[in-house]
Each structure stands twice: as C-alpha cells, then as structure tokens.
Amino acid sequence: MSDLLSLSVLILMFSLLLGLLRILYGPGAGDRMLAAQLIGTAGVGILLLLSLILDQRSLIDVALILALLAAVAAAAFTGQRQIRHD
Amino acid sequence: MNTASLIVFDGLLLISIVSLAWAALATTDARRSVILFMAFGLLLAVAWARLLAPDVALAEAAIGAGLSGALLLAATNDHSRQPATAQTETTRTEPDRRVGMAIQWTVTLLCAALAVALAWALAYAFDSTAKDTLARAVSAHLDVSGVSNPVTAVLLNFRAYDTLLELAVLLTAVLGIFALGPARADYQEAGPIFDGLTHWLVPVLILMAGYLLWVGAHAPGGAFQAGATLAAAGIVLRLAGRHHFGLPAGSTLRITLAVGVGMFLLVGLALLAVGRPFLGYPTAWAGILILLIESAAMLAIAATLVSAFVGGRPNPIAINTGEKP
Amino acid sequence: MLTTQWLYALSGCVLIALGLRSALLHRSLLQRVLAINVMGSGVFMLLIAIAYRGPTLSPDPVPHALVLTGIVVAVSATALALALARRLSTERNDE
Amino acid sequence: MTDILSSLLIVAGLFFFLAGSIGLLRFPDLYSRLHALTKADNLGLGLLIAGLAIHAQDLFTALKLLLIWLAVLAASATSAHLIARHARRQETGP
Numbered sequence: 001m002s003d004l005l006s007l008s009v010l011i012l013m014f015s016l017l018l019g020l021l022r023i024l025y026g027p028g029a030g031d032r033m034l035a036a037q038l039i040g041t042a043g044v045g046i047l048l049l050l051s052l053i054l055d056q057r058s059l060i061d062v063a064l065i066l067a068l069l070a071a072v073a074a075a076a077f078t079g080q081r082q083i084r085h086d
Numbered sequence: 087m088n089t090a091s092l093i094v095f096d097g098l099l100l101i102s103i104v105s106l107a108w109a110a111l112a113t114t115d116a117r118r119s120v121i122l123f124m125a126f127g128l129l130l131a132v133a134w135a136r137l138l139a140p141d142v143a144l145a146e147a148a149i150g151a152g153l154s155g156a157l158l159l160a161a162t163n164d165h166s167r168q169p170a171t172a173q174t175e176t177t178r179t180e181p182d183r184r185v186g187m188a189i190q191w192t193v194t195l196l197c198a199a200l201a202v203a204l205a206w207a208l209a210y211a212f213d214s215t216a217k218d219t220l221a222r223a224v225s226a227h228l229d230v231s232g233v234s235n236p237v238t239a240v241l242l243n244f245r246a247y248d249t250l251l252e253l254a255v256l257l258t259a260v261l262g263i264f265a266l267g268p269a270r271a272d273y274q275e276a277g278p279i280f281d282g283l284t285h286w287l288v289p290v291l292i293l294m295a296g297y298l299l300w301v302g303a304h305a306p307g308g309a310f311q312a313g314a315t316l317a318a319a320g321i322v323l324r325l326a327g328r329h330h331f332g333l334p335a336g337s338t339l340r341i342t343l344a345v346g347v348g349m350f351l352l353v354g355l356a357l358l359a360v361g362r363p364f365l366g367y368p369t370a371w372a373g374i375l376i377l378l379i380e381s382a383a384m385l386a387i388a389a390t391l392v393s394a395f396v397g398g399r400p401n402p403i404a405i406n407t408g409e410k411p
Numbered sequence: 412m413l414t415t416q417w418l419y420a421l422s423g424c425v426l427i428a429l430g431l432r433s434a435l436l437h438r439s440l441l442q443r444v445l446a447i448n449v450m451g452s453g454v455f456m457l458l459i460a461i462a463y464r465g466p467t468l469s470p471d472p473v474p475h476a477l478v479l480t481g482i483v484v485a486v487s488a489t490a491l492a493l494a495l496a497r498r499l500s501t502e503r504n505d506e
Numbered sequence: 507m508t509d510i511l512s513s514l515l516i517v518a519g520l521f522f523f524l525a526g527s528i529g530l531l532r533f534p535d536l537y538s539r540l541h542a543l544t545k546a547d548n549l550g551l552g553l554l555i556a557g558l559a560i561h562a563q564d565l566f567t568a569l570k571l572l573l574i575w576l577a578v579l580a581a582s583a584t585s586a587h588l589i590a591r592h593a594r595r596q597e598t599g600p
Contacts, residue, residue, distance in 0.1 A: 004513055006091040008554075011520045013098045018527035020102055022539075023125055024109050030536050030593045032121045034543055037585055038530055039125050040151070041547050041578055042523065043132050045554050047143075048571070050135055052561065053088075054466065058140040058306040060570050061298070062131060062147050065311075067577035068291055069152035069318055073124055074585030075280055075325040076156035078592040081163065081271040082327075089466075096415055100422040107426055107449045111433040116441050123445055130452055137419060137463045138470050142455075145482045154448075154486050161441060161493045193435050201428035208420050208457070221471040236472035237479065245476065252480045259487040263494040267501070277591075283584045290577075310483050387483065394490030397497065 002053070009049045016042040033077050040070045096136065103129045116162040124155035140306035141237040144298065148314035149391075156321055157395050160270065232372025233303040241308065242376045246365045250354075253346040253383060260343055260390045269398040275327035284326045291319035299384050303373065309380035313387025320392035333392045339400065343393065346386030349379050419460035426453030440496040444489055451485050508560050515557030522550030536593050544586045548579050 016039055023035035044063045051059035103126060110122035127150025134143035224236050224244065231239035241249050276284070295316035302308030323331045334342055353375055354365045362368065367375050393400075430450030437443050455478045462474035529542025555575045562568040 002088060004516065006088050006095075008516055008520055009095055010091055010098075012523060013095055015520075015523045015527040017098060017102060018524075018531050020106070020125075022530050023122065024105070026118070028536060028593070029117050029121065030589050030596075031539065032118060033585075033589050034536070034539055035530060036121055036125045036128075037582060038527060038543055038547060040128055041551055041582065042527075043128050043151075044574060044578060045519075045523065045551055046132055047135055048555065048558055048574070050132075052558065053092075054136075054138065056135070056138065056140055057563075057567070059135050059143070060567060060574075061301075061306065062135055062140060062143045064294065064570060064574050064577070065144060065147040065315065066128070066131065066151060067574045067581065068287065068294065068315075069148065070578060070581035071280075071283060071287070071584045072152050072318060072322060072325070073155045073159070074581075074588045075276070075322070076159040077121075078588040079163075079273045079276075079325050082274055093414060093418075096418050100418055104422055104425055104429070107429055107452075111429060111437070111442065111446055111449060114439065114442075116439065119442060119445055123448070126449070126452075130456075133419065133456070134459060137415075137459050138466075139459050139462065139475050139478070142459060142475055142478050142482070145479050149482055149486050150452075154489060157486070157490055157493065158441070158445070161497070190436060194432055197428040197432040197435075200431065201424040204424040204427065204457075205421055208424075208461075212416075220473045224472055236469075237475045240472050240476040241479065249480065252484060255484055256487050259491045262491045266494045266498045279584055279587050283580055287577075287580075290573075308479075310479055314483070390487060391490075394487060397490075397494060 005049055005053050009046055009053065012042050012045050012049065016046070029077075033074060036073065037070065040066060044070075099129060099133060099136065103133060117159070120155065120158040120162055123158065124151060127151045127154065141235075141308065141311070144306055144311040145314060148311060148318060152318055153314060153321065153391055153395070156325070160395065160397060230369045230372070232367060232369065232374075232376050235302060235304055235306065235308070237306070238302050238308045238376070241310075242379060243367065243372060246350075249383075250347065250350045250365070253350060253386060256387065256390045257343060257347055260393050263394060263397065264399045267398045269396045269400055272329035273325055273327045276325070281326055284322050284328075288319045288322055291315055291322065295319070295384065295388070299377075299380060302380065303377065309383040310387060312380075313384040314391060316384060316388035317391035317395075320388065321395050324392070324395065333389065333396065333400065335400065339389060339393070342385055342389040344386070346379075346383040349382030353379055413463070413465055415465075416460050416463050419463070420457055423453045423456030423460060426450070426456060429453075440499070441493070444492045444496070447492075448485060448489060451481065455481060512557040512560040515553050515560070519550045519553030519555075519557060522546045522553065526550055537590065540586050540590055544582050548582055551575060551578055 019035045019038035019042065023032050023039065026032050044066050047059050047063040047066065051057060106122050106126040106129065110119045110126060113119050127146060130150055131143050131146040134146055224240060227244070228234065228236060228239055231243040233239050295312040298307035298315060299309060299312035302312070320333055333339060357366060358364050427450050430446045430453060433446035434443050434450065437446060458474040458478050462471040464470050526543055526546030529546060530539050533539045533542050552575050555571050559568045559571045562571060
C-alpha cells in the first residue's frame with residue numbers, strides 16, 4: 001500500500017508538471033489561469049497523499065484551505081470593477 | 087523505495103518551484119507574472135507540507151496561494167486601466183546598450199556569488215555545531231506554556247513580545263495604506279453562479295477560521311491561519327460585489343484593526359498589575375489568556391488583510407448608504 | 412546532514428539570488444515587489460530546511476514560528492508597496 | 507479487501523488526472539481545454555478522495571475529505587464559467 005501511495009504521488013507530480021508546461025507557454029491569460037487551477041487540484045491531491053505517506057493528519061486541513069480558496073483567484077482574475085462617477 | 091521516490095518527488099517539486107519563480111520574474115507582462123506567482127505560492131505550500139511544517143503550510147495555502155494572488159491581480163487591474171504607464175523602450179544607442187549589458191551581467195554574477203556564499207555558509211553551519219538548543223528548550227517548557235502545539239507556544243508564550251510587535255507592524259502597514267489614498271472602485275455584482283458559490287463558501291470559511299483558531303492550541307493552526315481564512319471570506323464577499331459586507335464600517339473598522347495590539351497590551355498590563363512580568367502568564371491561566379489574545383489577533387489580522395485588498399481608505403459614500411450588516 | 416535538507420536549502424539560495432537579481436534589474440514596480448517576495452520565499456525555504464530533522468524526528472518549531480509571522484508581514488508589506496505604487500502612478504498621471 | 511478497493515479507486519483517479527492534464531496540454535483552444543480540465547480533473551480527485559476516505563481513521567476526517575471534494579467541484583465549475591465568460595468578453599469586446 002505504501003508503495004502505491006509513493007508511486008501515486010509521483011504520478012500526480014508528473015501531471016502537475018504537464019500543467020506547468022501549459023502555464024509557462026500560455027498562450028492566453030485564460031489558458032494560464034486554467035493551468036493554475038489544474039496545479040491547484042493536483043496540489044490538493046498531493047497534499048492528501050502526503051498526509052498518509054508522512055503520517056501528518058493536519059495536511060488534510062491544508063488541502064481543505066487550498067480547495068476552499070481555489071475559486072478566489074479566478075474571481076479576482078475575471079472580476080470587473082464599477083465605473084466611478086466622481 | 088519510499089525514500090528514493092520521495093527524493094525524486096522533492097527534485098521535481100523544487101524544479102517546478104524554481105522554474106515558476108524564474109518565469110514569473112522573466113516576463114514583462116504583469117498579469118502573466120502574477121498568475122505564475124500564484125502557482126509558485128501554491129507549490130510552496132506543498133513544499134512546507136513536505137518538510138513537516140503544517141503550520142506554515144496552512145498560512146501559505148491561505149495567503150500565498152489565495153490572498154496575495156487576489157491582492158496582486160487587483161493591482162494589475164488598476165494598472166491596465168491606465169494605458170499611459172506602458173513604458174516605451176526608447177531606441178538606445180550602441181554604447182548605452184553595452185553599458186546596460188555590462189550592468190546586467192555584473193548584477194547576475196554578484197547574485198550568483200551570493201547564492202554560492204550562502205550555500206557555503208550553510209555547509210559550514212550544518213557541520214560545525216550541535217544545534218537544537220532552542221528546540222530542546224521549547225519542548226522542555228511546553229507543558230507550562232498552556233498549549234501543546236509548539237509553534238503556538240513559541241508565538242504566543244515564549245516569544246509573545248515578537249508577536250505583539252508583529253501585530254503592530256501590521257497595524258502600521260494598514261495605516262500607511264489608508265494614508266495613501268481612497269479605496270479602489272468596488273467590484274460589479276457577480277453573476278448568479280459566483281453569487282451562488284459565495285452563499286455557502288463564506289459560512290464555510292468563517293467556520294473553518296473558528297476551527298483553526300480553536301485547534302491551534304494542540305494541533306497545527308492558530309491566529310494567523312484563522313485570520314487569513316476569515317480574511318478570505320471577506321475578500322470573497324468583496325469580489326462578489328457586496329461592498330457593504332466583508333469589512334465593518336467606520337469606527338468599528340478602526341477598533342477591529344487595533345484590537346489585536348490592544349488585547350495583547352491589556353493582558354500584558356493586567357499581568358503587570360497583579361505583580362507578574364509583562365506577558366508572563368501564570369501556568370493555570372496561560373491557555374485561556376492565549377485563546378483570548380488569539381481571538382483578538384484573528385479579528386485584527388482578518389480586518390488588516392481585507393483592508394489591504396480593498397487598497398485604501400474605505401469609501402465614505404459606501405459607509406453612509408450601507409445598511410448595517 | 413540530510414539530502415532532503417540540502418535540496419531544499421540550495422533551492423532557497425537559488426530563489427534568493429533570482430529574486431535579488433530581478434529586484435535590482437526590473438523597471439516595473441509590480442515586478443520588483445514580486446521579486447522581493449520571491450527573495451523572501453527563498454529565505455523562508457532556508458529556514459524551514461534548517462528546521463527539518465528527517466522523517467521521524469519532529470522539526471524545530473522556532474524557525475516555523477519565524478516563517479509563519481514572516482509570511483503575514485510579507486503580505487502586508489506587499490499591500491503597502493502596491494498602495495505606494497498606485498499613488499505614484501496617479502501622481503504621475505496628474506502631471 | 508478494502509486495500510484492493512482503495513487501490514483501484516486511487517489508480518482510476520490517477521488515470522483521470524493524467525487524462526485531464528494531457529487534455530489541457532494537447533487540446534487546441536481554451537474552450538476545449540476547459541472541458542478536458544473540469545471533467546477529468548474533478549472526477550480524478552473524486553476517485554482519489556474516495557480511495558483515501560476508505561483509510562480515514564474517523565468519521566470527521568472522512569467528512570473533511572468529502573468537503574474538500576465538494577469545494578473543488580464547486581470551485582472548478584465556477585472558475586471554468588468565469589474564465590470562459592471572460593475569454594468570450596475579450597473576443598467580442600466589452
């Protein structure tokens with residue numbers, strides 16, 4: 001089981017590296033934002049696996065925070081401001 | 087098998103981190119470098135988790151991967167509205183360019199030399215002494231600190247002075263931001279989908295902040311992580327265009343910003359009054375006093391971070407027309 | 412001295428050098444702020460690597476506490492720097 | 507028995523993760539990349555979490571894992587929508 005977990009964490013890291021290529025080469029800002037989302041999801045998966053591999057239960061809380069804040073970046077990226085009338 | 091694959095994992099993670107940092111700093115497009123920087127922060131959280139620093143990983147996940155990204159994206163938005171700031175690269179003469187190249191190479195070489203010197207100093211430091219004296223002191227006194235999470239014990243008990251000063255630094259920063267000008271324009275009201283998300287995300291974030299504050303006494307968590315999570319709730323509300331919420335208004339805001347430093351001083355002076363040293367808690371009371379200070383610090387940190395995101399003195403018009411949340 | 416510790420500590424040194432170089436050479440204020448943040452992250456990585464004691468021992472909590480406060484101070488300093496940059500650009504536009 | 511089930515779930519999850527990131531890399535434009543990412547990635551994390559939840563020591567941990575999955579699901583649906591709408595606005599002009 002522990003071999004499977006360490007192999008899984010490597011595969012997730014590889015998947016994250018693929019997302020890294022997209023975030024580096026773009027071309028558009030939207031593509032980079034999408035790739036950042038993928039890196040976030042892969043990061044959540046990696047944290048959950050690490051919490052078992054390293055026997056650190058609190059890493060689940062770290063993953064939970066990442067998951068809860070995953071939409072904040074996209075909202076800040078696309079949010080439009082009101083036009084001021086002063 | 088397990089250790090070998092973990093070392094491969096470390097290598098891949100560090101290559102990703104360094105290349106993201108390099109790419110974020112190499113591009114001249116502000117939005118691109120902010121997105122790359124956000125991904126950088128996210129991977130740093132994974133790195134802290136890997137190095138068994140879950141307290142730090144929690145803070146990095148909330149701040150590095152979430153809040154500072156939102157903060158920086160907001161800043162790039164107000165630059166892109168003013169096209170005049172695009173710096174026109176004037177055609178330089180040949181000798182000028184040569185001087186520029188020379189400066190670039192000198193700086194690069196000096197920075198590389200700094201990295202080598204740091205690595206050498208590290209090798210020297212790692213080899214020479216028996217370290218751990220501080221770590222041992224912490225674990226020897228942990229049972230009189232009032233909490234069982236050693237990081238919280240260091241922050242709120244053994245080195246409480248530092249944390250008090252740190253809260254004062256945060257207060258100074260937010261006062262500086264208020265002094266520099268009015269807040270940015272509010273966000274437009276969000277569409278139904280993001281609005282629907284905020285309806286459950288904000289309560290869950292508030293709940294999570296409370297959980298982190300409470301759990302910080304005996305497990306990773308504490309005022310900083312809780313404050314950052316609470317700030318995220320406020321920022322989500324602001325992003326959804328609900329500019330009357332997410333931050334108290336008027337004098338309540340000013341009191342909230344100061345309550346962390348205030349509670350710290352109050353506890354310290356009260357202890358002086360009963361004849362104890364400043365911030366030297368009696369063991370029986372340490373747990374409850376730390377929780378009291380941490381609750382106040384959480385509110386102050388959250389208000390500071392949301393004010394930082396808003397980016398200036400809150401708009402007085404919004405305060406007067408706003409209904410009390 | 413563990414391999415893991417070395418890997419992370421050396422990466423910390425690289426991040427410090429990268430950040431310092433860009434902070435000195437970049438023109439745009441936003442990117443200088445980012446560069447200083449990268450430098451700070453490099454320092455954090457050094458500290459956390461020093462605190463690490465291998466997979467079985469629990470790490471030194473003192474550097475962890477330092478880095479934790481460092482992260483919060485860094486983000487508020489970043490916000491202050493961004494507010495300064497914004498004020499600077501409005502002043503320039505008014506001229 | 508539970509070990510085999512959980513291993514199967516984890517492996518299936520990893521497959522979808524890889525499929526999602528290959529899609530993100532190989533698909534020709536933003537909109538098809540959105541599709542690849544949001545479908546495969548969340549299914550991947552869902553299966554992974556299901557596999558890990560079998561090992562959870564108590565109910566609280568299992569509930570936290572479920573909450574993580576729900577949060578990622580909602581966040582990814584929302585941000586896919588926001589990014590697509592943003593891209594569309596950029597194309598057609600404000």
